[in-house]
Amino acid sequence: MRQISNVEQVLAAVATARLVQGDARRLVTGITHDSRRVGPGDLFVAIAGERHDARRFVDDALARGAVGVVTEGEVETPRDTVVVRVPSARAALADLAAAVYGHPAKALRLVGVTGTDGKTTTTHMIHAALEAGGLRTGRLSTLGMTTGNGVAPAHYGFTTPEAGDLHRMLADMVDAGCDAAVTEVSSHALSLERVRGVAFAAGVFTNLSPEHLDFHGSMEEYLATKARLFAMVAESTPDGVGVVNADDAASAVMRASGPQRILSYGIESPADVTARDIRLEPGKSRFTLVTPWGQAEVVSAMPGMMNVANWLAAATTALSMGVSLDAVVAAAAGTTVDGRLQSIDCGQPFQVLVDFAHTPKALETVLRTVRSSTKGRLMVLFGHSGGRDAENRRPMGKIAAELADVMMVTSDNPQHEDPAEIAAEIVAGAREAGTTCDVQVRLDRGQALRALIARAEPGDTILLAGKGHEEYQVLSHGKVLWNDAEQSRQVLAEQGWGCPGAQGGQPLDHVHGAGIRCGQA
Ligand SMILES: CC(=O)N[C@H]1[C@@H](OP(=O)(O)OP(=O)(O)OC[C@H]2O[C@@H](n3ccc(=O)[nH]c3=O)[C@H](O)[C@@H]2O)O[C@H](CO)[C@@H](O)[C@@H]1O[C@H](C)C(=O)N[C@@H](C)C(=O)N[C@H](CCC(=O)O)C(=O)O
Numbered sequence: 448m449r450q451i452s453n454v455e456q457v458l459a460a461v462a463t464a465r466l467v468q469g470d471a472r473r474l475v476t477g478i479t480h481d482s483r484r485v486g487p488g489d490l491f492v493a494i495a496g497e498r499h500d501a502r503r504f505v506d507d508a509l510a511r512g513a514v515g516v517v518t519e520g521e522v523e524t525p526r527d528t529v530v531v532r533v534p535s536a537r538a539a540l541a542d543l544a545a546a547v548y549g550h551p552a553k554a555l556r557l558v559g560v561t562g563t564d565g566k567t568t569t570t571h572m573i574h575a576a577l578e579a580g581g582l583r584t585g586r587l588s589t590l591g592m593t594t595g596n597g598v599a600p601a602h603y604g605f606t607t608p609e610a611g612d613l614h615r616m617l618a619d620m621v622d623a624g625c626d627a628a629v630t631e632v633s634s635h636a637l638s639l640e641r642v643r644g645v646a647f648a649a650g651v652f653t654n655l656s657p658e659h660l661d662f663h664g665s666m667e668e669y670l671a672t673k674a675r676l677f678a679m680v681a682e683s684t685p686d687g688v689g690v691v692n693a694d695d696a697a698s699a700v701m702r703a704s705g706p707q708r709i710l711s712y713g714i715e716s717p718a719d720v721t722a723r724d725i726r727l728e729p730g731k732s733r734f735t736l737v738t739p740w741g742q743a744e745v746v747s748a749m750p751g752m753m754n755v756a757n758w759l760a761a762a763t764t765a766l767s768m769g770v771s772l773d774a775v776v777a778a779a780a781g782t783t784v785d786g787r788l789q790s791i792d793c794g795q796p797f798q799v800l801v802d803f804a805h806t807p808k809a810l811e812t813v814l815r816t817v818r819s820s821t822k823g824r825l826m827v828l829f830g831h832s833g834g835r836d837a838e839n840r841r842p843m844g845k846i847a848a849e850l851a852d853v854m855m856v857t858s859d860n861p862q863h864e865d866p867a868e869i870a871a872e873i874v875a876g877a878r879e880a881g882t883t884c885d886v887q888v889r890l891d892r893g894q895a896l897r898a899l900i901a902r903a904e905p906g907d908t909i910l911l912a913g914k915g916h917e918e919y920q921v922l923s924h925g926k927v928l929w930n931d932a933e934q935s936r937q938v939l940a941e942q943g944w945g946c947p948g949a950q951g952g953q954p955l956d957h958v959h960g961a962g963i964r965c966g967q968a
């Protein structure tokens with residue numbers, strides 16, 4: 448799959464690219480949009496972003512061995528440097544990357560998963576089902592990239608990487624012998640041309656609720672952006688399939704944009720694939736999977752109603768690609784996803800669950816489902832990220848106050864914002880609920896966690912929401928190490944529960960002084 452091309456061969460793939468300077472016979476071995484990651488033989492695509500015009504990094508890129516520069520405007524370089532002029536640098540990055548890495552998407556049965564919540568989980572489920580069905584499958588998700596068959600994921604920090612990285616990773620999958628691949632497709636990726644020109648054999652839609660509106664401007668625009676994935680399936684793969692959620696009204700737009708072959712899944716509404724006799728239990732769920740390919744009893748290792756929906760999406764996709772029902776059943780029994788309703792079990796008589804819910808809809812969904820498996824009190828700990836989606840903070844406070852018995856507001860990547868102000872917005876939302884929920888604020892996540900665990904009684908559930916798999920907390924002075932699962936084990940060990948691997952006694956507190964405020968809303 449890996450090929451070495453020269454500038455002329457690469458440019459032949461992009462009708463709008465014009466060589467304005469340099470030797471077209473020079474070899475190209477890679478392509479990137481980031482001068483800091485340029486290596487010898489790479490083309491550097493200089494994008495004018497929101498913060499920087501990357502033409503100012505051209506010297507840096509050349510010093511690191513760039514073969515040439517792709518740019519929308521004028522750029523000053525030594526005379527022997529290859530300079531390529533394009534109308535859109537982002538579009539060129541995608542088109543050129545496909546050419547540089549040998550169009551790897553065409554060699555894979557590629558599945559794209561989009562939607563507001565559930566992309567990562569569904570992507571991992573589809574991956575597991577395809578692998579169980581005998582297809583060596585690559586995976587790109589918020590948790591990293593793997594070339595399948597037990598290869599550990601490598602992290603890259605995005606839900607969907609920039610086009611140069613995307614095509615390089617797809618080429619790695621082809622080189623590793625993958626038949627198929629599944630990738631999350633974020634709305635940023637669709638908007639910023641990261642997946643431009645990629646051939647998708649299947650598009651999967653989970654659901655839509657408000658998120659990233661500071662980037663997209665309106666729900667209409669956000670929805671239209673998501674629907675582009677379905678249009679891409681229709682354009683690139685005549686026998687491609689669109690998998691939509693019959694329980695979400697936005698699926699109508701996916702249908703209208705998508706390929707001819709549309710399959711639906713749903714729990715409440717009539718659908719091609721559905722679940723009957725759903726039994727939610729702590730740590731797992733059971734249901735009868737009803738499909739056009741037959742019925743099967745599923746025991747899923749992922750608890751919660753939303754994960755039944757996610758399995759329906761995954762099963763529909765895998766079955767439509769020829770995987771057997773037995774393989775889907777086996778995959779469901781063995782699949783968990785880090786930080787997605789992950790149970791922390793150190794033998795304590797109350798549940799501790801780590802989850803990535805960080806939108807109002809996700810928080811509502813997870814609280815409702817966890818409530819159904821909680822005999823005692825439902826205690827939730829969460830915050831909200833700084834610098835984005837500020838309009839979601841009050842709704843999250845209101846939802847938590849309506850659905851939980853105890854609510855601990857804390858920090859979740861406050862970045863450059865004042866964490867106390869973020870917490871105050873959440874508490875203001877909680878007040879709107881007018882419930883008896885006990886609302887506390889401790890900005891230090893470590894202290895907040897310790898305080899909740901100290902209060903827990905048999906039968907209670909503590910839900911740690913928002914950070915999921917994350918390994919850090921982003922503060923105004925930079926990143927500090929933080930992982931909810933690890934820290935919970937540590938606090939449980941401190942409080943006398945036998946957590947294997949926990950290093951009791953390490954300092955947890957790191958944020959802005961200790962428990963700043965505590966009180967009823
Ligand atoms: C809002 C957004 O997505 N912004 C992306 C955008 O940033 P930007 O326009 O501000 O770029 P910029 O910082 O002005 O830089 C312009 C160019 O200069 C380059 N540069 C910059 C510095 C340097 O020393 N050398 C250099 O070459 C940069 O690589 C870039 O190509 O273009 C950059 C690269 O071209 C991306 O890294 C950046 O993602 C930022 C880091 C980001 O946080 N994105 C998040 C929001 C994102 O994409 N999230 C989605 C999904 C999230 C979800 O599902 O919830 C994702 O797919 O991960």
Ligand SMILES: Nc1ncnc2c1ncn2[C@@H]1O[C@H](COP(=O)(O)OP(=O)(O)OP(=O)(O)O)[C@@H](O)[C@H]1O
Pocket residue numbers: 562563564565566567568569589606631653654753754756757786787788802803804805808809810812813915
């Ligand atoms: N189908 C679903 N509907 C609603 N909420 C869901 C669903 N699936 C998962 N969630 C909730 O959303 C959280 C995030 O799930 P997941 O990481 O799978 O979604 P995502 O779309 O990849 O999120 P992001 O793009 O922000 O990384 C979960 O921890 C859970 O609380």
